[in-house]
Amino acid sequence: DSVEQFEKFRITTGKVHGNKEKEGDLKTPEGIYYIIGKISGDKLPEKYGPLALVLNYPNPVDRIFGRMGSDIWIHGRNEEIVDRQTEGCISLENNYILNLASFITINKTPVIIVDSLDNLSSSEYQQKIRVWSDIIQSWRNAWEAGNTSTYFGFYSHFFKDVSGRDLQFFKNRKKALETLYKWKKITIDHIVVLSSEYEAHVKFNQTYLCPKFYSTGVKTLTFVPVDSTWEIVKEQFISTIPRVYISESIKKFLELWKSNWESKDIERYISLYDSSFSVKGLSLQEWEQYKRRIFSQTNKIRVNLGSPEIDSSDKMTWKVSFKQDYQSDSHNDIGQKILTVYGYPGDFKILSEDWSTLGKK
Structure with a gap:
């Protein structure tokens, strides 16, 4: 509009x-x-x-x-x-x-x-938003892909961060993060543009996910016109929730998975698995049928989990390895389990399970 x-x-x-x-x-x-x-x-x-x-x-x-x-x-x-x-x-x-x-x-x-006000029609305003959306999406794509030469090309040599540090400091910090994290996933939406002859403020919602943490908030990029293009001179991010650390979030996910398993709540238990899940040739539907049968035949289940080791090499995917001690009225077992987990904090799903038994107790 x-x-x-x-x-x-x-x-x-x-x-x-x-x-x-x-x-x-x-x-x-x-x-x-x-x-x-x-x-x-x-x-x-x-x-x-x-x-x-x-x-x-x-x-x-x-x-x-x-x-x-x-x-x-x-x-x-x-x-x-x-x-x-x-x-x-x-x-x-x-x-x-x-x-x-x-x-x-x-x-x-x-x-x-402004010296004079241009009254844009709805179609002209939408076209303006599309132009800025294309700029912001290109900026996001370069950042997410780790294409630093293209990414830094969006920034002016006049750039200062919110603490007054210059473009070279910004570049050094971003290069260090590229080395530290193997991947990142960035989403943006609800782009709002304010512009004048001398500057433009582009505000949008941003989520950032990397192997170690997840953040969400509002980012504002301030652009100035340079020749025939616009360049970023200021960048500000305001979190809308505290930063979420992946290790803590996955531990909470494991506790939920364990609780649903022990309570034999099949709907909630299966809801933590991705639709593409498979294990030992079983599809998710077959896995659910198998678990329903086990739950119906078992009066009591207790599962003890060791401290997990968490690693990520693929985007939005973590290998979670831990010692598992399973006890029920009909079967006891202890071994090493590896869950492949995909997604965001608050929306993780299990893609696969690997189990290596250490022997019955």
Whole structure:
């Protein structure tokens, strides 16, 4: 869908036309900003009206290109609105600033300041999203494949991470991770694009899975135009859940598998197996029939598992090896079991089982 207009207000801006460059130039900045605070009227000079919304000017892109200054607000006005009357702020009538404030969430509501506004049709807006989606998918593909030359090509030499470290630090860290982890799986969805002449912010949901951990959250890439392309100058990832470590997640999965086995809950037990599962020539359906028969003939089952060894060489797949001690009223056995487990934390499935007996107890 295209952007929907809720309200329209008359405003006034800086006395001098053009994008702000320095303190005191009387220009209003252009770009993408966020409201980072509010100042109530009792703390403001009377000319600013009942409220001021504080913008994060200069933002990271402004700092990269040396655009400086401070105290850029959206505020009220105890005078008639006339074009180009401020020292760089955006000003509107008092009742309008109070109305506008009702739409604001601090640190989350974006403010796009442009010299002129292009009203895109729904089809034009969707085409814009498709172009950016193609860029982001190409970036993701290069990252997931470990194609560092292509991946680093998306980044500007102006790049700084959230801690202010430069592109070379970023490259060194990514190369080290490529060596450390044999594979990674990255998914992205719900892409949102905010853009102006000077920058673009692309926000999306991201999941990252590697042999050691799983993370999910929201990533924002900030791009600037360079010649005929867009390059990344900032990258921020905010987790929506704490990082999940694969070893702990697989141990919990084993406990669930063991519990379902001991309770002889065949539906829950079989639900942990992938539809492609096979063992000793048995399909999943045949395995279920076999287990149903065992469960029906057994009054009590106890399974003790040793500490698992977990290794991954294939994408999203782990070999889980452990000592298993099986006890029932009709059969006791002890041996080494290897489960091949596939998937994500919270959605693991067993692909295969290997069993080597060490002898009956």
